[in-house]
Structures are given as C-alpha cells and as structure tokens.
Amino acid sequence: MAPPGPPAGAAVVVGSFAMGRGQWFARHRHEHHQLAWARRGVLAVRATGTTWVLPPSMALWIPAGTPHATGAAGPALFRSLYFLPDRCPVGWSAPTVVGVSPLLRELISYLSDGALDPAARERAEAVVLDQLRPVSVATVQAPMPQDPRARRVAEALRADPSDGRTLAEWGTRVGASGRTLARAFVTDTGMPYGQWRTRVRLQAAMPLLAGGATVAAVAARVGYASPSAFVAAFRRAVGVPPGTYFAP
Incomplete structure (x- = not known):
C-alpha cells in the first residue's frame, strides 16, 4: 500500500x-x-x-x-x-x-x-x-492459544462471543478437562480464560458500537446480562467507557 x-x-x-x-x-x-x-x-x-x-x-x-x-x-x-x-x-x-x-x-x-x-x-x-496529541487508552488483546483443543474453543468464541459455556462444558466438546483448558489458556495467552473471553467480546463489540448500535444492543449481542456489566468491563479493559471511546 x-x-x-x-x-x-x-x-x-x-x-x-x-x-x-x-x-x-x-x-x-x-x-x-x-x-x-x-x-x-x-x-x-x-x-x-x-x-x-x-x-x-x-x-x-x-x-x-x-x-x-x-x-x-x-x-x-x-x-x-x-x-x-x-x-x-x-x-x-x-x-x-x-x-x-x-x-x-x-x-x-x-x-x-x-x-x-x-x-x-x-x-x-x-x-x-x-x-497530534496522544491519548491514554489500552489495547484490547486476545491472542489465540496454541493448544489445539483450546484453540477450537477460542475459534468458536470468536464466531459467537455470546456463548456462555463454562470450560468444563467446552471440554466435553473438544476432548479435554476444564482444568486442562484453563492451563492452556494461561500458558498460551498469558491470561485466564475469563479474561480472554472478555477481551474477545470487547473486540466483537467495537465495530458494532462504531456503527451506531446502542450499548444495550451490543451488550446483549456479545454476551452480557446487562448494559452496566458491559460498560464496566469495557472501562476496566480500555480505560474509558464506550461513550468516551467512540465520541465523535
């Protein structure tokens, strides 16, 4: 380019x-x-x-x-x-x-x-x-695990971040115990499974919010029980709430 x-x-x-x-x-x-x-x-x-x-x-x-x-x-x-x-x-x-x-x-x-x-x-x-003035915001990183069983879970969650299955429930699908999957996520991504899933959900939310969707609609779409829970997760990960991050 x-x-x-x-x-x-x-x-x-x-x-x-x-x-x-x-x-x-x-x-x-x-x-x-x-x-x-x-x-x-x-x-x-x-x-x-x-x-x-x-x-x-x-x-x-x-x-x-x-x-x-x-x-x-x-x-x-x-x-x-x-x-x-x-x-x-x-x-x-x-x-x-x-x-x-x-x-x-x-x-x-x-x-x-x-x-x-x-x-x-x-x-x-x-x-x-x-x-040109720098702003203090964190990046939303969600690296893919290398373990093939954990990677199958990760790929499924990227396709549908609202999926709320536990690691034990995922384990019955991919042929590994929940404990094994938990270790794989920490080893391969540097973060626990719950934190990794939160970041995937926030990544999926970004284009929806930028497209003008409401916080309530986006929260439901990516798997949050309430808009307030989504806003709290967004603020913790990024450093500012969605309204500030996407302000024109």
Missing part, C-alpha cells in the same frame, strides 16, 4: 482507501511516518506484536520503517496521512494512539484536496501537527 504522490511542496499527503469486511493490507512498511485512521468503520492495525482496534475517534501514529498490517472488521473508509520525516517535528519512536478531534477530522478532508493552494496547505499542515 504505497502512499500517493505528493502535491508540490507538500509535507503531508492523504491517501484514501475503501475497505471491505475482513480485508487486510499485508504486512508492509513506509519510508514516511503514517497516521492510520478510519473515517468510517473500525480500523485494526497490527505492529510490534500488538493489535490496535480504532474507531473514527482515534488514529494510530506509525513511525517510518515500522512493519505493520492494516485491516477492517467491517466496511470502512481508511484515510491515511503520510508525513515526510525530514519535515516532521513529531519524534514518537513507537506506535502511538492519537485522538481525532473534530478539527483534525476536517483538516484531513481539507488536505485530501490535491489542488489546494501551497500556502493554504502549509498552514493546514502546521495545524494538523499541532493537533
């Missing part, structure tokens, strides 16, 4: 890519710094052993030379900003989550106009750089 050719004198270039459900751009890297953002839908970025799930209220700064892959859980409009390193004062050396304010959102659209006057472009680029 190469950045588009820059307009004359530009230090920031905007690329736009429509993405279908489950579509991924394979692992690659750029000579430019990149700000990966979805104007519509939810963007996922894999880099440095971490996966970020980003609604339109957030973007990810990817330093030049960082191998990464980008994808979408559902239909999305991916807009990416590319910054010339020798003209960019931002010094973040690792991927960094950035809040996308209404002003930054409009500036990205403004800079996507390739016919923009050079002086106007330079002013807008300066404001974009001023708007």
Whole structure:
C-alpha cells in the first residue's frame, strides 16, 4: 500500500482507501511516518506484536520503517496521512494512539484536496501537527492459544462471543478437562480464560458500537446480562467507557 504522490511542496499527503469486511493490507512498511485512521468503520492495525482496534475517534501514529498490517472488521473508509520525516517535528519512536478531534477530522478532508493552494496547505499542515496529541487508552488483546483443543474453543468464541459455556462444558466438546483448558489458556495467552473471553467480546463489540448500535444492543449481542456489566468491563479493559471511546 504505497502512499500517493505528493502535491508540490507538500509535507503531508492523504491517501484514501475503501475497505471491505475482513480485508487486510499485508504486512508492509513506509519510508514516511503514517497516521492510520478510519473515517468510517473500525480500523485494526497490527505492529510490534500488538493489535490496535480504532474507531473514527482515534488514529494510530506509525513511525517510518515500522512493519505493520492494516485491516477492517467491517466496511470502512481508511484515510491515511503520510508525513515526510525530514519535515516532521513529531519524534514518537513507537506506535502511538492519537485522538481525532473534530478539527483534525476536517483538516484531513481539507488536505485530501490535491489542488489546494501551497500556502493554504502549509498552514493546514502546521495545524494538523499541532493537533497530534496522544491519548491514554489500552489495547484490547486476545491472542489465540496454541493448544489445539483450546484453540477450537477460542475459534468458536470468536464466531459467537455470546456463548456462555463454562470450560468444563467446552471440554466435553473438544476432548479435554476444564482444568486442562484453563492451563492452556494461561500458558498460551498469558491470561485466564475469563479474561480472554472478555477481551474477545470487547473486540466483537467495537465495530458494532462504531456503527451506531446502542450499548444495550451490543451488550446483549456479545454476551452480557446487562448494559452496566458491559460498560464496566469495557472501562476496566480500555480505560474509558464506550461513550468516551467512540465520541465523535
């Protein structure tokens, strides 16, 4: 996924890519710094052993030379900003989550106009750089277990995160005791089964919330008995409630 050719004198270039459900751009890297953002839908970025799930209220700064892959859980409009390193004062050396304010959102659209006057472009680029502010949110990680029996459980839960079966009940299906499955989840994913299932549910909730579904509807869809239980789990895992995370 190469950045588009820059307009004359530009230090920031905007690329736009429509993405279908489950579509991924394979692992690659750029000579430019990149700000990966979805104007519509939810963007996922894999880099440095971490996966970020980003609604339109957030973007990810990817330093030049960082191998990464980008994808979408559902239909999305991916807009990416590319910054010339020798003209960019931002010094973040690792991927960094950035809040996308209404002003930054409009500036990205403004800079996507390739016919923009050079002086106007330079002013807008300066404001974009001023708007790049890190936000403190945790990523929602749910690595897949390697044990083949635990992996079958994990795959079934990714397909239907609302499934509330216990590990003992799963064990009768995959041919292992609940205790064996519990050990496999801790060994392979670094977290107990209950925590892993919570994260899978939150990952499944992200594109639904970004699409405008209510918290109550999403909570029921991904297996929570009440909206309040879902909001509490979301806050514990991410650091902010859904309303803040998905604020426009």
